[in-house]
Amino acid sequence: MIASSQPKALSRGRTRRFVAGLLFNAFLLVVLCLVMAPFVWMISASFLPDGGATKIPPVFIPLHPTLDQYHRLFAGMNFGRSFLNSFIVASAVTVSSLLVNSLAAFAFAKYRFTGRKRLFGWLLSLMVIPGQVTMFPVFLLLNRLHLINNYWGLIIPGMASVFGIFLFRQFMEDIPDELIEAARLDGCGDFGIFARIVLPLCTPILVTIALFTFLGTWNDFMWPLILMSNNDMYTLPVTLANLIGEHQADTELMMAGAVLTTLPVMVLFLFLQKYYIRGIMAGGVKG
Amino acid sequence: MKKTGKSMSRLFSQRVPYLFLSPALALLFIFFVLPVGAAFLMSFTDFDLYTLGDFGSLRWVGFNNYLALFQNALFWQALQNTAYFVLLAVPLSIAASLGMALALDAKAVRLKPLFRLGFFAPVVTTLVAVAVVWRYLYHPSYGLFNWLLSFVGIAPVDWLGNPVWAMPALVLLAVWKNFGYNMMIFLAGLQGVSQDLRDAARIDGAGPWQEFLNITIPQLAPTTTFVALTTVIGYCQFFAEPYVMTNGGPLNQTMSVVLLMYREGFRFWKMGYAAALAFVLFALILGISLSFMQVRREKAAI
Structure with missing residues (x-):
């Protein structure tokens, strides 16, 4: 009885730790995206024609990039x-x-x-x-x-x-x-x-x-x-x-x-x- | 004959080190030591635009520049703004650096090199360039900030045009730009935290929070002192952010000491007055450095 319940508890703990780890990584990924956002927007806007960067929602990937x-x-x-x-x-x-x-x-x-x-x-x-x-x-x-x-x-x-x-x-x-x-x-x-x-x-x-x-x-x-x-x-x-x-x-x-x-x-x-x-x-x- | 050669070379090598030092020492003397002394003397003169044309008109004015400075409301405003910037940006920067260092130190984190590189990237950018970018991020109608905030129902704010929000907006840019640097130093510091101590704490029943408070924080104390001092000194000299983003406004709420010094000295050419301002900044930085050293010495004595 004891022997059979133990692996179950162990695997539950492992699952919880796995989920917590996943959430933690997801959180860091969100922070990374926020830290990177100014660069992405800067590069994207630089390839837009006049007025292209003043739209809402902002353009992160220019569809028709230009070197103008x-x-x-x-x-x-x-x-x-x-x-x-x-x-x-x-x-x-x-x-x-x-x-x-x-x-x-x-x-x-x-x-x-x-x-x-x-x-x-x-x-x-x-x-x-x-x-x-x-x-x-x-x-x-x-x-x-x-x-x-x-x-x-x-x-x-x-x-x-x-x-x-x-x-x-x-x-x-x-x-x-x-x-x-x-x-x-x-x-x-x-x-x-x-x-x-x-x-x-x-x-x-x-x-x-x-x-x-x-x-x-x-x-x-x-x-x-x-x-x-x-x-x-x-x-x-x-x-x-x-x-x-x-x-x-x-x-x-x-x-x-x-x-x-x-x-x-x-x-x-x-x-x-x-x-x-x-x-x-x-x-x-x-x- | 061999003996003579040896004593010759020794005689020679007494002169050689000075020879090797001379370019660096001469440059430092001409472009640093001497100018510090000259600036100090200048701060007691009425050096201005007329003096630039005719050095004969230079007059000794004693402490007048310093007195004028202390009677100028804009000087106190700049000092207050700088203190506000430092007191807000330093704790936030250190918290962000330490927080991200602890996060990246966790075992569960995948792709550590990617995160480290990404968080560090703002550090190596050109401050003027990112200040320009952030000026647009803060734009009231199409800036990224107001767009993100619109999702949580916050009405558009004119960040850089609002006297209350302009300085916090500059602080956020500074934290974003700089936290990666100290994060790296904290990451290295964390490698030095003794695993034995951590294990001992865990055996004694300490949770992660207690371990952090009682082991990690005290073990990182020397690193934190160093990081805090260098960050304070750097932030006391902030200049490019207000120059590019707000030009000191609105209502002089982002006028920093160095921006004021630049304006008085190189825009209005009141160099004697501006030199006095530079020495007030120097005294401030020196005072802060000495008090940090004092704190560290007292801690070391305990």
């Missing part, structure tokens, strides 16, 4: 140029900052020199200062140097980053000193050790920091907004934000602009997400 809005952006709104500007600035900041910050991190990680610890502590303490504090003097300095409306005005101040140095140093400290000593015995110079031994070993963190820097520069809004007053020098976020003033009623056009601005970084993330997540964790560890 994209065509207008490139033909008359300078989007091609803005795209190029964003790409040039983000790439230049990424490449130059990787070099500058990794070199500094190498010095902190692998050399013993006077004032090393104190200097690093000072650098870390700079991180509590919000960037807005420096904007006015840096603007005036760049103005003096005639670097307003110039790529260099966006690139040079973004090159050195305390956080970049911090992340590189953390990674480099785990590189065994024996490797460096062996290279030195083989006649490798200091810069050779850095370029040929240390940097290749840093590839994972290099990709992570490159990704963070590229996305951060691409997405940055306030500094290019301040520095660029000529439409030909606008980056994508600035062009998009300015477009809304004149074309507020052109919902579909604005959505095409939003797609062009944000899709490149989302695709980049999709391919390199492993490295991005690693960066979050490396940043989180310091807390």
Whole structure:
């Protein structure tokens, strides 16, 4: 009697747990749909003709997709140029900052020199200062140097980053000193050790920091907004934000602009997400 | 001869690290350290549009900028708005991050990588682009929000045009955009919660809720402190959301400290005044950071 009732109770518990699991997954799926809805609507609206996105109920899948809005952006709104500007600035900041910050991190990680610890502590303490504090003097300095409306005005101040140095140093400290000593015995110079031994070993963190820097520069809004007053020098976020003033009623056009601005970084993330997540964790560890 | 070579290389390597550090240090000095000092001095001057043309007209005004700031109703409004945004958005963001991390940590969940990717996607978007999109989602007549709410019988609301709802609307965008980031940190933190402790609690008869309150929450405390501090600091500087969506309105209800600073400094070119505003923001962030550290130290002492 007892033996026969037990499997029944067990299977009832299992059924209940199965149903609860199913409901929980269904709930998460609903949340996922809500989180994704702005993207779906944005992409869909960008392929609609004028007035197509202002209907109720909203269109989530365009029946007759058109590239009109994209065509207008490139033909008359300078989007091609803005795209190029964003790409040039983000790439230049990424490449130059990787070099500058990794070199500094190498010095902190692998050399013993006077004032090393104190200097690093000072650098870390700079991180509590919000960037807005420096904007006015840096603007005036760049103005003096005639670097307003110039790529260099966006690139040079973004090159050195305390956080970049911090992340590189953390990674480099785990590189065994024996490797460096062996290279030195083989006649490798200091810069050779850095370029040929240390940097290749840093590839994972290099990709992570490159990704963070590229996305951060691409997405940055306030500094290019301040520095660029000529439409030909606008980056994508600035062009998009300015477009809304004149074309507020052109919902579909604005959505095409939003797609062009944000899709490149989302695709980049999709391919390199492993490295991005690693960066979050490396940043989180310091807390 | 070998000995000489070695001492040579050691002498050399005393100079090398400074050489390697010099580009980064020079850049940080010129574009960060020096400007911080210059901005501080600027905040005690009447630097304005005329000064831009002729530096000779610059005058020292002592604490006048700070006094003018504290007598300006718009400054207090911006400060109040920023505090409101932070106090509303930070708890909601952390609750969403922790909630979704706990949900995705559950054994019953299928397709975890898909959910993780989907919830994380808003984090890597361009803020200006999604703020533009959300501006239309909040549209009173054809926005997605009012359409969804119409199913539960709620009449259309002009979210961004209503002084009461504009700020909560910006908060919702911020939570949507950011919760995925801290969700990832919490997910990693949850891996660190000791399974032994959980098992022990279960043997002692603790239910899931008690286990959550007495094991998970205390074990996640360092993670939560870190997440809370970084989120507070980030939200204190919110700018693009009101710039794109409301331009500080309606009735200045979404005017943030940084938006005010941008306007005074780069629209009206009252840079001395705006620099004073920047230092008030700095003092605020510094105060918050120090008090978080104090709390953590006290907790560690116990």
